[in-house]
Amino acid sequence: MTSEVIVDVRPKEISIALLEDKRLVEYQQEGREAHFSVGNIYLAKVKKIMPGLNACFVNVGYERDAFLHYLDLGIRYRSLDKYMSLLGDGRKDASITKALGQGDLEKEGSVQNVVKQGQEVLVQIQKEPMSTKGPRVSCDISFPGRFLVLIPFSDKISVSSKIRSSQERARLKQLIHSIKPKGFGVIIRTVAEGKRASELDLEIKILYQRWEETISKVRKARQAQKKIEAEAKSPQQALQNYRPTLCYEETSRAVALLRDLFNPSYENIYINDKEVFNDIRAYVSMIAPTRLDIVKLYQGNVPIFDNFSVTRQIKSSFGRTVTYKHGAYLIIEHTEALHVIDVNSGNRSRSPEGQEVNALDVNLGAADELARQLRLRDMGGIIVVDFIDMAQPENRQKLYERMVENMKSDRARHNILPLSKFGLMQITRQRVRPVEEPNVEETCPTCGGTGKIKPSILFTDLLEGKIRQLSQQLHFKRIRLHVHPYVAAYLDKGFISLKRKWQFKYKTSIQLTPNEGLAYLQYQFYNDKGEEIDMRGVKEMA
Known part of the structure; x- marks a missing residue:
């Protein structure tokens, strides 16, 4: 493959x-x-303590302060706090191992006994700001990689539950224990299964380097903050003048x-x-x-x-109706509680071997397409599939096994139940990312959906008018015109095509590009740098 x-x-x-x-x-x-700021690490100050919520608000530079709950301080907070105090003292020999052994944070504690107003904390954004709420942050710092997640102030090594082999789990644990830096814990992700020591060692070094760069920025920020505090007339003014520092930023x-x-x-x-x-x-x-x-x-x-x-595949794979082999199709409906999928044989010809063989063939094809659709759309939660009824138990079992085999390549956690007596298959699937549902229907760019347009035969006159404006009014010498492939074929047909005539007439180089993403009478102009030219604000020449 x-x-x-x-x-x-x-x-x-x-x-x-x-x-x-x-x-x-x-x-x-x-x-x-x-x-997007999830994963970013800030050196910030506690702005306000809220004992009733057992939380505090932290200034991380957003319009609204970030929310830090007591439980989000993490069980390793005391070690982090000790390390931050070592950095605050300006000690060059401050190392993470000297901050270990401070004990875990109590689960039933109170935030006002742990943090104070005006205290500097190192926080990582866990949730984006939404509506009137600021971001949610945590002091449980982590650095995710492809194979591993590096966690400061911990010695624990955890292995993904998806790695089932006990020998492989033991190998990975022993390997990571021998190469991880002291004072750091590691979560071994599923994709690390079967990887060589050199690959995992390289990623640990990269993640550890990110930690070192983060702490280097923390040191510089603390030195700058001391100057601000020294110049401030009062602690309140110092808190007001404080500017949080972005110490680590997630990748592009x-x-x-x-x-x-x-x-x-x-x-x-x-x-x-x-x-x-x-x-x-x-x-x-x-x-x-x-x-x-x-x-x-x-x-x-x-x-x-x-x-x-x-x-072309996006246009054909999304939407309510999805066609697959021999004219059969799926109807996909999304409700508040679950996703419902109906399998239809469509206009395919009946198998000479009988209805049972015909139903099995349609259902097996549907299982192949369904596994693809679940990954493509990221359909999470409960999925109910209404397959075509089959009488023979061995055919029902064959369909179930086919579905299980197809779903092995799906990275999301899922569970599949055999067909019920009504021919329904129930699937639960974890959502990996927000659901993808591109709108594949096209609104007419000319009429805006009203159903009434100028005569289509005048479309070339419209294009010529735009090219005249670009050449004579805006002084473009090279332009790129994106149109529907059918229109592009019409404009470029013949030895003396319309495109060639326009080039000679307006002394402008025109590069014609067929674009499947455009509607039939839609067009886009670009300059020679690939930047779109917006013609809506340009008044047409007399």
């Missing part, structure tokens, strides 16, 4: 598609303008999206943006330096998703 990752970087969003044997099996999309969005998805067995990773290409290349060089050649910069004129047939 061949696996490839396609990364489409656009001005407003980043999309990542995972292809297995050229088929789309996972799809993730996130906005570039959104600010593209790398964060790829981190849990990445597998060194991938044959290619294509990226259409130079900056993101460098970020991903640097990340792969750290975790799999021998596979650096799989990261490739895509520089084709055709949109990257169109070139690898991803756009």
Whole structure:
């Protein structure tokens, strides 16, 4: 099986598609303008104690202060507090081992007995700010990697419960115990199963280096803070003038999206943006330096998703109705409580061997497509599938085994029950990320959904008018025009095509690009740097 990752970087969003044997099996999309801070570590000050909530509010630089509950201080808080006091004394020999042995924090304690107003704490953001609430933070610091999670002030080594082999669990524990730094605990993730000592040792060194860089920033921030406190006229003014310090920032969005998805067995990773290409290349060089050649910069004129047939698969794989082999199809409905999927044979011809064989064939195909859809849409919670009824128990068992086999490649935790007597299969599945449900229906860009448009034969006149504006009014000498593939074929047909006529007439180089992501009469103009030209605010020439 061949696996490839396609990364489409656009001005407003980043999309990542995972292809297995050229088929789309996972799809993730996130906005570039959104600010993601989960995982960031701040040196911050306690601004207000709330005994009634057994919590405090911490200034981490957001509009609203972060919420820190007593239980989020973590059982290792006393060691962290001791280490922070050693750093505050300016001791260059302050090491994490000298802060160990402070005892665990009591579960039933009170926050006002542990932290004080104006105290500096090292916190990590656990939850993004939402609506009127600020972010939620924790003092239980951790550094996640591909194979391991490094946890300061702990000596415990934990192994993912998904690693079932007792021999492999013992091997990993013994291996990590021999290479981990003193005073640090480690969580061994599922993907570490079967990995060599050199791979795990390299990641521990990378994660430990992040800890060292974080503490280096804490030292500098504390020195700067001492100057501010010395210049302040009162403790209240010092607290008011305090500026929290970002000591560790999570990786870029593209790398964060790829981190849990990445597998060194991938044959290619294509990226259409130079900056993101460098970020991903640097990340792969750290975790799999021998596979650096799989990261490739895509520089084709055709949109990257169109070139690898991803756009077409997105259009056909999402929506209420999904067709698979021989005309059979799935109907997928999402409710508040669960997801319901109905299997239909459609207009496929009946098998000469009878209805039972026909039903089994349709159901097995549905099981293949369903396993793909669960990963593609990340359908979490309860999923109920209504398969076509089958009378023979061995066929029902065969369908159940096929579904179990298909779901082995799913990274999310799941549980599958055999078919009930009504032909229903029940599946529970953990949600790995927010549900993906791209809108594949297209609103007419010309009429805006009203159903009334100008004559389509005048569309080329509209395009010519826009090109005239770009050439004579805005003085563009090179432009790129993205249109639907059917329109592109029409504009480029013949030796003296419309495109060629416009180039001669307006003395402007026009690069025509068919784009499957556009509606029939939709168009987009780009400059020679790949930046979209917005024509909405440009008044048409007389």
